[in-house]
Amino acid sequence: MADPSSYRPxxxxxxxxxxxxxxxxxxxxxxxxxxxxxxxxxxxNYFQDLAGLHPRTRTMVxxxxxxxxTVVSTEVEAxxxxxxxxxxxxxxxxxxxxxxxxxxxxxxxxxxxxxRVQVMRGAKKKGVRYFGPxxxxxxxxxxxxxxxxxxxxxxxxxxxxxxxAQIGRPCLLGYIGKCSAPCVERISAQEHRELAEDFCDFxxxxxxxxxxxxxxxxxxxxxxxxxxxxxxxxDDIVALKRAMEKSAVVLADATDADLIAVAEDELEAAVQxxxxxxxxVRGQRGWVTDKVEAVTTAGLVEHAIQQLYGEEQGDAVPKExxxxxxxxxxxxxxxxxxxxxxxxxxxxxxxxGDKKDLMATVERNAQQALGLHKTKRASDLTTRxxxxxxxxEALGLESVPLRIECFDISHLQGEDVVASMVVFEDxxxxxxxxxRFQIKTFEGQDDVRSMHEVIGxxxxxxxxxxxxxxxxxxxxxxxxxxxxxxxxxAGAVDRAAVAAMEPDPMAGRPTDEDGRPKRFAYPPQLxxxxxxxxxxxxxxxxxxxxxxxxxxxxxxxxxxEEVWLPDDDxxxxxxxxxxxxxxxQRVRDEAHRFAIRYQRNxxxxxxxxxxxxxxxxxxxSRRQALLKHFGSLKKLRAATVDEICEVPxxxxxxxxxxxxxxVGAAPAGPAVNTATGxxxxxxxxxxxxxxxxxxxxx
Numbered sequence: 001m002a003d004p005s006s007y008r009p010x011x012x013x014x015x016x017x018x019x020x021x022x023x024x025x026x027x028x029x030x031x032x033x034x035x036x037x038x039x040x041x042x043x044x045n046y047f048q049d050l051a052g053l054h055p056r057t058r059t060m061v062x063x064x065x066x067x068x069x070t071v072v073s074t075e076v077e078a079x080x081x082x083x084x085x086x087x088x089x090x091x092x093x094x095x096x097x098x099x100x101x102x103x104x105x106x107x108x109x110x111x112x113x114x115x116r117v118q119v120m121r122g123a124k125k126k127g128v129r130y131f132g133p134x135x136x137x138x139x140x141x142x143x144x145x146x147x148x149x150x151x152x153x154x155x156x157x158x159x160x161x162x163x164x165a166q167i168g169r170p171c172l173l174g175y176i177g178k179c180s181a182p183c184v185e186r187i188s189a190q191e192h193r194e195l196a197e198d199f200c201d202f203x204x205x206x207x208x209x210x211x212x213x214x215x216x217x218x219x220x221x222x223x224x225x226x227x228x229x230x231x232x233x234x235d236d237i238v239a240l241k242r243a244m245e246k247s248a249v250v251l252a253d254a255t256d257a258d259l260i261a262v263a264e265d266e267l268e269a270a271v272q273x274x275x276x277x278x279x280x281v282r283g284q285r286g287w288v289t290d291k292v293e294a295v296t297t298a299g300l301v302e303h304a305i306q307q308l309y310g311e312e313q314g315d316a317v318p319k320e321x322x323x324x325x326x327x328x329x330x331x332x333x334x335x336x337x338x339x340x341x342x343x344x345x346x347x348x349x350x351x352x353g354d355k356k357d358l359m360a361t362v363e364r365n366a367q368q369a370l371g372l373h374k375t376k377r378a379s380d381l382t383t384r385x386x387x388x389x390x391x392x393e394a395l396g397l398e399s400v401p402l403r404i405e406c407f408d409i410s411h412l413q414g415e416d417v418v419a420s421m422v423v424f425e426d427x428x429x430x431x432x433x434x435x436r437f438q439i440k441t442f443e444g445q446d447d448v449r450s451m452h453e454v455i456g457x458x459x460x461x462x463x464x465x466x467x468x469x470x471x472x473x474x475x476x477x478x479x480x481x482x483x484x485x486x487x488x489x490a491g492a493v494d495r496a497a498v499a500a501m502e503p504d505p506m507a508g509r510p511t512d513e514d515g516r517p518k519r520f521a522y523p524p525q526l527x528x529x530x531x532x533x534x535x536x537x538x539x540x541x542x543x544x545x546x547x548x549x550x551x552x553x554x555x556x557x558x559x560x561e562e563v564w565l566p567d568d569d570x571x572x573x574x575x576x577x578x579x580x581x582x583x584x585q586r587v588r589d590e591a592h593r594f595a596i597r598y599q600r601n602x603x604x605x606x607x608x609x610x611x612x613x614x615x616x617x618x619x620x621s622r623r624q625a626l627l628k629h630f631g632s633l634k635k636l637r638a639a640t641v642d643e644i645c646e647v648p649x650x651x652x653x654x655x656x657x658x659x660x661x662x663v664g665a666a667p668a669g670p671a672v673n674t675a676t677g678x679x680x681x682x683x684x685x686x687x688x689x690x691x692x693x694x695x696x697x698x
Contacts, residue, residue: 004061008047014040019071020081022089023064030089032060032293035078037329039069054294055560055573060093075332076339083306095269095289095303105283106131106140108153108200113189114161114182115196117144117153124311131203131282148178150214150236151199154192155179202240204277204315211240255279257320258308259350259359262300263366266561267291267585270370271304274362277318286369302327309340317341322350322359374586383579384427390580391526394572395565397552401526402426406587407458407539408530409439409450410595416603417445419454420595423524424587436598448538451529455542462523463546523551530588532557532571533564540566556588615654615661622649626658637662 019039023032036042046053046061053061072078086094107120111127119140124130144155154161156171156179164170164183174181182192202210214237221230259274268290275283287304295303301323309317317340327333330347337345350356388400404424411417423433437454527543529535536555543551554572555564561581562571574581629647630636636644636658644655 004047004050004064007064007066009043009067014043014069015071016040017071018073018075018078019069020078020085021067021069022085022091023060023093024066024068025063026065030085030091031064032091032093033082033085033089035075035082037075037078039071043067043069055562056093056291056294060293063093075329076335079306079332079336083310086306087310093293095291095293095295095300104137104140106143106203108196110193110196110200114154114192117148117155117196117199129200130316131200145178146239146242147199147202148173149239151195151202152178152180153196153199154182156183203282211237214240255320255355256318257322257355258318259322259355259362260301260304260308261324261359261362261366262297262304263363263370264291264297264300265370265585265589266558267582268370268373269300270366270373271300272362272366272369273304273308274358274365275318276358284365286366288369288373296325298325298328301325302333305333305337309337313340314342317345319343320346320348322348322355324349324359324363384583387427387579387583390574390578391584394563394574394578394580395526395552395554397525399525401524401552403522403524404526404528404587405458405524406528406530406591407451407454408588408591408595409447409454410592410599411445412599412603416599417443417450418595418599418602419450420591420598421454421458422587422591422594424583424590427583429590434594436594438602447531448534451531451535452538452542455527455529455539456545459523459543459546459548459551463548523548525552527551527553528584528587528591529553529555530558530591531555531564532562533568536564536566554584556584558588561585615657618654618658622647622654625649633662 016038018035018037020033020035021039021043022030025031034042046057046067050058050062070081072081105120105124107118108129108131109116109118109127110129111125119137120128120130148155152173155173156164160171161183164174164181168184170179170181170184170186173179174184174186180187180192180195182189187195198210214233218230218233218237221227221233255276256278257276259276261272263270263272268288270286270288272286273284274281275285287307289300289303305321305323305327317337319341321337326347326349334345334347337347350359385400388402391397392400402425406422406424408420409417410420417439419437419439421435421437423430425433435458437457439450439453441453442449527539529539532555536553539553539555543549543553553566556562557564557571560571562573563581563584564571574584625647626636626644627633630639639659641652641655641659644650644658645652650658
């Protein structure tokens with residue numbers, strides 16, 4: 001690990017002007033490329049105290065052995081040079097998007113004497129017009145098949161074209177009218193090129209003018225009583241409209257725009273791009289990247305724009321680029337795009353209307369792409385095995401943790417405190433083993449104390465199951481007097497802990513088909529807690545109190561993705577590319593999701609509770625009938641027994657019980673709307689849900 005001070009430039013050496021800088025490692029390889037409006041200010045940020053740097057930035061500067069820079073005149077030049085160097089050097093610490101699949105394009109080879117329409121993948125070639133990308137190659141072939149009726153451009157390979165020219169006969173497409181057969185000189189090379197250019201114009205979105213021109217020709221042919229030609233033109237128009245219908249109108253103003261959306265987590269990001277031409281979605285593509293540098297959403301957008309348009313010119317760069325966050329600063333990026341297009345390009349965040357709605361659709365696609373990527377990664381057996389091995393090595397475990405349990409605490413300002421336990425076996429979620437806990441021993445906000453309680457309760461259940469199954473008994477061993485397990489070996493379980501165990505609430509519960517008990521019967525090899533050193537210490541203390549020493553404990557702190565171990569002052573930092581870190585993060589996030597959902601459900605039920613819920617024998621139908629009849633709990637509380645008996649289905653005994661319950665739950669003061677602060681007047685009509693909330697406020 002290099003000390004950044006060993007290669008830090010001397011004060012005054014770095015110019016205060018725009019430029020691009022490169023960090024190199026000890027072997028001279030470029031590991032990071034960046035740009036700056038002021039090189040002096042930007043590079044100074046890298047040579048501060050290492051403790052103040054982002055972990056990923058800290059890893060980069062300690063890996064580097066030297067830094068160099070190139071001064072440019074404008075920020076736009078810096079942007080272009082940064083892109084060129086990233087493409088040239090492929091630095092390991094720069095964000096680099098990789099296609100989540102190889103997208104097919106509809107390509108027209110205008111660089112050939114007789115342009116050809118075909119499906120192309122891979123790197124783009126100079127002189128070829130590309131349309132798309134498309135989701136599937138068959139979608140391109142369907143579109144081309146409809147278009148060839150109107151634009152009979154060559155689609156055959158070079159070998160077929162040469163063979164047809166030699167024998168003087170066109171291929172089948174030439175006989176059925178879907179190729180103009182330039183191979184046998186039915187049309188000249190210039191006429192065929194004009195036909196290919198018309199095809200490109202139509203695919204670029206200039207559809208209205210061409211269809212209107214065909215409609216005029218059809219009318220002229222009909223007036224001249226050339227009905228066969230008119231019918232042919234009519235069928236051509238229908239074919240073009242069918243091709244257009246394959247991409248629905250999403251922007252009514254026939255806008256040419258690209259919409260870029262980003263979905264990200266702590267480790268990865270997915271980018272989705274919709275290409276809209278003439279108001280229709282003409283193509284879609286997506287990338288996934290590892291966040292190997294400390295980068296914001298705006299930075300991800302800037303990297304995506306660079307990769308998307310770095311090799312494009314002219315109309316390939318649209319008039320509008322819509323993004324979820326603007327690069328900082330946005331002006332150089334906008335100028336760079338305008339320069340590549342040759343005219344003004346608008347770079348902005350959509351605020352309202354159809355464009356904002358379409359951006360929401362693109363964002364949903366990005367979220368789904370990130371989720372799909374994670375699912376594919378998690379489902380790979382080799383990857384899971386490597387992840388478990390990396391965790392075992394990093395934590396110093398004797399064997400890989402085939403069963404991992406993760407615990408998380410959730411609450412809202414100290415209320416409705418709950419906890420979750422999720423289980424991963426062999427790297428995959430085992431949702432049937434998930435469990436939820438309510439914190440019982442205290443009230444208020446104390447995550448450390450809550451974690452101690454939950455871990456203790458979970459492993460008390462485990463010890464009870466172990467005792468019940470005969471694997472462990474309270475018979476003392478001959479020499480130590482300690483409890484022994486079913487194999488006669490001295491166990492590590494404390495008698496005091498056993499005596500303090502809760503009564504077994506699971507007696508008589510069902511078992512698996514092979515007779516093994518369910519729920520808390522199986523111990524994990526690793527317990528993961530959501531948090532840092534305090535939560536880890538609480539979990540370890542709970543296990544020690546129960547005499548359990550064969551279960552490893554660690555914590556994953558979300559802010560810096562550091563792994564904390566008991567009694568260690570410094571965390572374990574797993575490599576950024578570690579599959580083990582990815583698995584731990586996925587386990588932690590699943591526990592957090594499960595806890596949040598339980599806490600929200602619990603809070604929702606509490607807010608909807610009512611004094612009427614406590615009345616024995618009063619069901620939902622009669623509760624609704626009472627509230628509908630009186631309009632509010634206040635009026636119901638003020639009613640007499642005889643008035644309550646007037647409600648259909650409510651007898652005198654029930655009425656007396658209802659009134660007694662309401663009098664016992666009378667409020668000390670007026671109800672207050674916690675969102676607005678206003679006092680709620682409860683003498684008007686109120687829906688059942690609102691009345692129930694007021695009853696709880698009381």
